[in-house]
Amino acid sequence: EIVMTQSPATLSVSPGERATLSCRASQSVSSNLAWYQQKPGQAPRLLIYGASTRATGIPARFSGSGSGTEFTLTISSLQSEDFAVYYCQQYNNWPLYTFGQGTKLEIK
């Protein structure tokens, strides 16, 4: 099983600032990496796939990078609606998907 590890567990950032979230895979997943956003009481929403491609309707302030085992989700100029939990997910070993444990992005 491919283990996904996200850091930090909680990130405190002020509105308008940049947030950088990390995700590490226990073995290479190539670029088969997605990021999801989950707000309280809601289902996860796909943000990024292929490590760096934004899903339809996702604002340009969200960007993804990385390949192999190290990945980053960057949110430039945080808006109030961006405070949520973010999960990375590998699909290199599809359909045996695995998720990271999540990073909670909170208002500083």
Place this chain on the structure above:
Amino acid sequence: QVQLVESGGGLVKPGGSLRLSCAASGFTFSDYYMSWIRQAPGKGLEWVSYISSSGSTIYYADSVKGRFTISRDNAKNSLYLQMNSLRAEDTAVYYCARSVAGTLLPWGQGTLVTVSS
């Protein structure tokens, strides 16, 4: 628009059974692979099961193998998860999601399963 709506959750005693359903609309259901994912209260996401578009290929997480059965009825645009021998650790919100090139898009709103005596 593409929509997935789960139903069938509820309170069940340990050792009991429950059948979840996921009604799909807004897309050609028979063209897509589907998955179930769950989220225990206050915890992260755990993939549970996958079924191919025809239903001929199925996978399960080790944690549910032998107890859960995924199925689909393409004529009814519906996905199912039969859950038997339920345990307290199966308590979670269960989501269905469409698999698109490996990603999960979209997700349903989820249905809560509580296993407790």
